[in-house]
Amino acid sequence: MSNSxxxxxxxxxxxQSDIDEIENLIHASVxxxxxxxxxxxxxxxxxxxxxxxxxxxxxxxxxxxSSLSSSSSNQKVPSVPAAPPPPPPVGNSSSIVATGxxxxxxxxxxxxxxxxxxxxxxxxSNLKLVVFxxxxxxxxxxxxxxxxxWGPFFFIVFxxxxxxxxxxxxxxxxxxxxxxxxxxxxxxxxLNVLLLGGHIIFFQSLSLLGYCLFPLDIGAxxxxxxDNVIVKVIVVCVTLAWSSWAAxxxxxxxxxxxxxxxxxxxxxxxxxxxxxLIIAID
Amino acid sequence: MDLSQPIEENYANPKTCFFHVFFKAxxxxxYILSALxxxxxxxxxxxxxxxxxLDFWVVKNVSGRILVGLRxxxxxxxxxxxxxxxxCLDQESLALxxxxxxxxxxxxxxxNAACWTILGIFSLVRFQADxxxxxxxxxxxxxANIIGFTKCRKDAKKKIQAFATQTIASRVSSTIQSAFxxx
Numbered sequence: 001m002s003n004s005x006x007x008x009x010x011x012x013x014x015x016q017s018d019i020d021e022i023e024n025l026i027h028a029s030v031x032x033x034x035x036x037x038x039x040x041x042x043x044x045x046x047x048x049x050x051x052x053x054x055x056x057x058x059x060x061x062x063x064x065x066s067s068l069s070s071s072s073s074n075q076k077v078p079s080v081p082a083a084p085p086p087p088p089p090v091g092n093s094s095s096i097v098a099t100g101x102x103x104x105x106x107x108x109x110x111x112x113x114x115x116x117x118x119x120x121x122x123x124x125s126n127l128k129l130v131v132f133x134x135x136x137x138x139x140x141x142x143x144x145x146x147x148x149x150w151g152p153f154f155f156i157v158f159x160x161x162x163x164x165x166x167x168x169x170x171x172x173x174x175x176x177x178x179x180x181x182x183x184x185x186x187x188x189x190x191l192n193v194l195l196l197g198g199h200i201i202f203f204q205s206l207s208l209l210g211y212c213l214f215p216l217d218i219g220a221x222x223x224x225x226x227d228n229v230i231v232k233v234i235v236v237c238v239t240l241a242w243s244s245w246a247a248x249x250x251x252x253x254x255x256x257x258x259x260x261x262x263x264x265x266x267x268x269x270x271x272x273x274x275x276x277l278i279i280a281i282d
Numbered sequence: 283m284d285l286s287q288p289i290e291e292n293y294a295n296p297k298t299c300f301f302h303v304f305f306k307a308x309x310x311x312x313y314i315l316s317a318l319x320x321x322x323x324x325x326x327x328x329x330x331x332x333x334x335x336l337d338f339w340v341v342k343n344v345s346g347r348i349l350v351g352l353r354x355x356x357x358x359x360x361x362x363x364x365x366x367x368x369x370c371l372d373q374e375s376l377a378l379x380x381x382x383x384x385x386x387x388x389x390x391x392x393x394n395a396a397c398w399t400i401l402g403i404f405s406l407v408r409f410q411a412d413x414x415x416x417x418x419x420x421x422x423x424x425x426a427n428i429i430g431f432t433k434c435r436k437d438a439k440k441k442i443q444a445f446a447t448q449t450i451a452s453r454v455s456s457t458i459q460s461a462f463x464x465x
Contacts, residue, residue: 044373085405111345112344115343115344119339119343146358147356147358149340150335157332158329161328164324170324171413172322172323172324173412175323175324175327175328176323176327176412176415177369179327179415180415201358201363201364203356203364204358204364229419238402241302
């Protein structure tokens with residue numbers, strides 16, 4: 001019916017655009033929440049799309065990830081097809097690790113071993129970034145983007161244990177004091193930077209200060225093995241300088257240049273006090 | 283002989299449930315029993331805190347994913363701001379989650395925090411600052427998980443509602459479309 005067709009065309013177009021507008025609004029509101037939950041959707045586009053292992057870990061009623069991957073395959077990520085066999089987990093975890101930018105899509109169904117390996121490799125990469133000299137390091141303020149607190153936790157406990165071992169008396173007090181000093185010190189130093197008007201994220205700073213304890217850990221270990229005072233002083237001085245050098249770029253880039261010294265001095269002071277603890281323990 | 287029904291009501295992931303409870307229970311048990319035996323404080327501290335940290339990791343990365351299909355983490359974006367990201371299974375998989383699993387998950391989280399709070403009160407009353415430290419660490423790990431997963435669940439519900447509204451709206455719009463095209 002060409003008549004009715006021509007009659008309805010203008011109506012159709014306007015109502016079509018209205019309907020389109022409504023749909024766009026709905027789409028926008030669904031996707032624009034600040035902390036929206038994605039059904040295993042991939043993160044923002046600039047990141048590389050990573051093939052994910054879809055081998056199911058769970059032997060349970062929950063269906064294998066093929067249903068998940070089929071729902072996510074029509075999303076932005078072109079990988080994870082449901083049909084072909086899943087690639088081996090080892091290859092995937094290494095490609096996942098390579099980006100180092102937060103968990104890849106569809107981590108909900110990855111095997112546990114993948115998670116462990118990912119976290120361990122994150123610790124190692126953070127350690128390398130923070131502590132070791134790296135001329136190709138990009139803007140230091142952004143280098144510890146992928147913060148984690150496991151490394152600092154291990155280092156603090158290790159330092160406490162080493163100090164406690166080296167002490168001949170009052171082992172428990174030494175450990176408790178060392179742990180409390182380091183933990184509270186890290187929190188207070190972070191607050192210091194924040195109060196000075198610096199731009200640093202709380203957990204990132206905690207993570208950084210924890211990783212910078214690594215040289216002092218080594219120093220404490222050496223001092224435990226070698227009991228000579230002169231050796232201890234030298235070792236502590238060297239590792240102290242290394243720790244402070246490691247912490248310097250991150251802390252200084254976080255604050256106003258005129259307040260750099262105010263932010264860095266307490267960090268140095270804390271490491272000096274830990275150094276004294278190491279020397280004084282016998 | 284209705285053997286089929288009990289199978290449905292059992293835990294879907296017994297191994298994960300076991301580990302979920304195991305680390306929490308062993309941390310609590312070790313803390314309570316070793317305080318009775320009055321061992322070296324260092325050993326108590328280290329083992330309790332390590333067990334608590336392991337439990338935190340297991341809950342956040344393994345049992346949260348498998349038992350309730352939720353995951354949360356923190357990311358720092360290019361502008362240097364920290365954002366909390368939440369992830370959940372999609373609609374069909376969420377509906378298939380065993381209710382017993384999720385009941386166990388949430389209740390052990392809450393019970394764990396409650397137990398550590400009570401132990402902390404005991405230590406405070408006895409003025410044992412070092413034990414308060416242990417309890418403080420374990421409690422903060424437990425509370426972090428509770429807050430993270432609660433936020434994640436709320437976001438999941440919001441997302442499901444939005445999804446449902448979107449589906450309804452798109453259906454309504456397609457019905458309107460088809461109605462207009464018929465006319």
